[in-house]
Amino acid sequence: xxxxxxxxxxxxxxxxxxxxxxxxxxxxxxxxxxxxxxxxxxxxxxxxxxxxxxxxxxxxxxxxxxxxxxxxxxxxxxxxxxxxxxxxxxxxxxxxxxxxxxxxxxxxxxxxxxxxxxxxxxxxxxxxxxxxxxxxxxxxxxxxxxxxxxxxxxxxxxxxxxxxxxxxxxxxxxxxxxxxxxxxxxxxxxxxxxxxxxxxxxxxxxxxxxxxxxxxxxxxxxxxxxxxxxxxxxxxxxxxxxxxxxxxxx
Numbered sequence: 001x002x003x004x005x006x007x008x009x010x011x012x013x014x015x016x017x018x019x020x021x022x023x024x025x026x027x028x029x030x031x032x033x034x035x036x037x038x039x040x041x042x043x044x045x046x047x048x049x050x051x052x053x054x055x056x057x058x059x060x061x062x063x064x065x066x067x068x069x070x071x072x073x074x075x076x077x078x079x080x081x082x083x084x085x086x087x088x089x090x091x092x093x094x095x096x097x098x099x100x101x102x103x104x105x106x107x108x109x110x111x112x113x114x115x116x117x118x119x120x121x122x123x124x125x126x127x128x129x130x131x132x133x134x135x136x137x138x139x140x141x142x143x144x145x146x147x148x149x150x151x152x153x154x155x156x157x158x159x160x161x162x163x164x165x166x167x168x169x170x171x172x173x174x175x176x177x178x179x180x181x182x183x184x185x186x187x188x189x190x191x192x193x194x195x196x197x198x199x200x201x202x203x204x205x206x207x208x209x210x211x212x213x214x215x216x217x218x219x220x221x222x223x224x225x226x227x228x229x230x231x232x233x234x235x236x237x238x239x240x241x242x243x244x245x246x247x248x249x250x
Contacts, residue, residue, distance in 0.1 A: 003072045005161055005192040006034040006057060011066035013052050013216075026052040027216040030066070034161075039183070039193040041207035043200070043236075045244060049216035050196040051091065054165050058088050070161065084112055087154030089164045093146045097139035101130055101149055104138060105156055112157040124152045127182065144175045151179070161192045168202060180205060200236050210236070212243050219243040 011030040017023045027049045034040045042050045055061025057068055059079055068075045070082040095104055105121045125131045128148040133141060141149065147167065154162060164183070168176040183206060187193050197203055203210050204224060211221040220227060220243055224236060233239045 002036055004033045004069070005036045005038075005071060006032075006194065007067075007069045008032040008053070008057075009067045011053065011056060011068065012064045013049075013056060013061065014064045025216055027056070027063075030213075030216070030218055032211060032218065032221065034192065034194055035209075036071075036192055037187070037190065038208040039187050039195065039206050041203040041210045042194070042196045042213055043198065043203045043210055043240065044213040045198055047215075048198075048213045048244075050213060051165055052216070053213075054088070054163055054194075054196060058086055058163070059083060084157065085160045087157065087159035087162045089150045089154045089162070089167050091166045091169060093138075093150065095138035095146070095149065098137055100135050100137055101125070101141070101152075102134040104149065105152055108153045109156040120158070121156065124155055128152050144171050147171055147175070147179070151182070155186075159191070161194065162186060163194045163196075165196045166198070167195065168197075168199065176202075200240060204236050212240060214244045 008030055011027050012025075013027040015024040015026060030049075030053065042053070044050055052061055056063040057070070057075060059075060070085050073082045073085075075082045099107070102121065102125070105124065109121070122131070125134055128151060130145065130148055130152060133145060138146065138149065151167070168179055171179070180202070183193055183195070195202070195206060207224070209221065209223050210227065212219045220230075220239070222230065227236070227239050228234065231239050231242060233242065
């Protein structure tokens with residue numbers, strides 16, 4: 001049987017109590033498996049626990065309890081190996097504003113100990129239409145170009161798994177559709193894709209399977225067709241409205 005790309009068992013993340021409130025249960029007893037070679041969408045409103053879960057997978061957030069493996073490797077015990085298997089496109093930009101696009105990609109490859117491969121960086125920039133901007137400082141890029149650079153940075157070490165955390169938030173419709181096309185191409189070439197989003201259309205358009213999460217808990221996970229059958233609904237919007245508290249789509 002093929003090893004799961006990512007397997008999450010009993011994941012919990014609790015943030016300590018603040019003065020004005022008790023502990024925050026960001027993720028509660030989450031069990032989830034992502035198959036190799038699929039596009040898997042985590043769908044839910046802002047604050048549902050999607051980004052926290054991603055943080056636990058890649059090690060930027062310390063889990064309270066539970067187990068997470070990446071292609072059979074434990075994310076804590078085998079951190080270096082698991083981190084090298086994953087490329088992450090975060091929600092927020094994280095560039096040195098005085099570094100050029102090309103230098104940002106060269107430095108990123110160095111973080112993973114990847115020998116400098118100008119041909120691969122050139123190819124990524126070409127695919128993402130960043131080549132004309134290679135010598136620009138990142139602070140001069142538009143919001144859409146910064147989003148493309150985030151994706152390019154996540155790909156420089158040729159990861160087996162690409163995690164896209166709200167990849168099209170705040171971008172125009174044209175760029176959103178171009179990014180969708182690029183995601184499909186990566187997947188066809190063998191990359192496992194994990195997509196967190198609160199755009200229903202994005203999940204419907206791209207995902208082989210969809211997980212719906214709310215208040216840190218898994219509400220449902222399956223293919224769209226099977227979810228429609230199970231909940232006797234015509235579309236994802238109706239399923240979402242039934243499963244997510246207050247039907248809150250932000």
